[in-house]
Amino acid sequence: MPAQRVGITGANGTIGRVLMKGLNVEGDCELTPFTRRPVDFPSTIVHFDSAAEVEGAFQNLDAVIHLAADPSPSADWERIRTHNIDAMYLVLEECRRAAVKRLVFASTNHTMHGNSILTTPETLDASTAVRMKLDDPPNPDSYYAVSKLFGENLGKLYSEQHGVEFVGLRIGWLTAGDDPTAFRGTASEDYMRAMFLSHRDCVEAHRCALKVETRFLLAYVISDNDRRVFDLEETAAVLGFEPQDNAEDYFAH
Numbered sequence: 001m002p003a004q005r006v007g008i009t010g011a012n013g014t015i016g017r018v019l020m021k022g023l024n025v026e027g028d029c030e031l032t033p034f035t036r037r038p039v040d041f042p043s044t045i046v047h048f049d050s051a052a053e054v055e056g057a058f059q060n061l062d063a064v065i066h067l068a069a070d071p072s073p074s075a076d077w078e079r080i081r082t083h084n085i086d087a088m089y090l091v092l093e094e095c096r097r098a099a100v101k102r103l104v105f106a107s108t109n110h111t112m113h114g115n116s117i118l119t120t121p122e123t124l125d126a127s128t129a130v131r132m133k134l135d136d137p138p139n140p141d142s143y144y145a146v147s148k149l150f151g152e153n154l155g156k157l158y159s160e161q162h163g164v165e166f167v168g169l170r171i172g173w174l175t176a177g178d179d180p181t182a183f184r185g186t187a188s189e190d191y192m193r194a195m196f197l198s199h200r201d202c203v204e205a206h207r208c209a210l211k212v213e214t215r216f217l218l219a220y221v222i223s224d225n226d227r228r229v230f231d232l233e234e235t236a237a238v239l240g241f242e243p244q245d246n247a248e249d250y251f252a253h
């Protein structure tokens with residue numbers, strides 16, 4: 001079978017670098033990285049908030065993993081509108097125009113934070129064993145989270161009306177260091193223990209997202225953390241993703 005031609009936007013970001021390293025090891029993917037400026041590996045420069053630059057960018061690609069965005073829950077409206085909302089529309093339009101078969105979209109756990117850590121922070125307490133389902137009503141905590149819900153819904157529209165397959169991954173928390181214990185003793189420790197996503201689990205989730213048969217799906221993408229607040233059984237059923245790591249194993253040492 002010929003290698004799948006996969007574009008990665010935001011390829012030099014934290015997750016982009018993990019996928020650039022991890023995705024093409026089996027030779028089943030031919031990666032085309034997109035970055036906003038020249039970086040330390042060959043890439044195509046595209047500002048995804050510029051219609052003129054995005055048009056034609058996805059020619060000859062089978063799939064795109066869309067990571068480029070402002071990833072900050074504290075980003076102001078102007079940044080979110082530009083990098084997450086306008087850019088998402090242009091990315092999906094280019095998928096439609098270039099007949100890209102599939103878009104894999106980096107959504108976020110923040111879409112549910114009103115449920116998980118804001119209104120009921122005790123849900124991060126391991127003893128309560130809350131497990132949110134994929135069809136629980138979203139409860140965004142920021143313009144950032146709202147922009148990711150917009151992305152999921154625009155994906156639904158393009159999957160239904162334009163045949164662009166869409167896989168939205170509600171990603172937990174991945175850091176460059178791949179070590180959740182870096183947050184030991186901080187205010188973020190409980191959150192990290194619930195949301196940790198290891199590099200290898202992140203690669204595997206994206207591998208599944210590129211392959212799974214679907215027109216549209218959403219999934220929670222975290223490691224198999226004992227203290228998770230997301231239901232992973234549904235994700236295993238729809239995406240075929242079965243994470244290997246568990247934040248508690250790191251904290252045990």
Ligand SMILES: NC(=O)c1ccc[n+]([C@@H]2O[C@H](COP(=O)([O-])OP(=O)(O)OC[C@H]3O[C@@H](n4cnc5c(N)ncnc54)[C@H](O)[C@@H]3O)[C@@H](O)[C@H]2O)c1
Pocket residue numbers: 009010011012013014015016035036046047048049066067068069070071072082083087106107108109170171172173174175
């Ligand atoms: N890291 C996490 O734990 C996490 C969790 C949930 C969701 N996500 C999502 O995953 C994606 C990647 O996250 P990350 O942690 O690697 O972020 P990052 O900031 O390290 O990388 C994002 C990249 O996107 C690029 N970018 C931003 N706006 C752009 C534009 N208009 N045009 C071109 N490039 C642009 C930036 O230059 C950067 O390289 C983001 O969409 C983020 O919201 C990340």
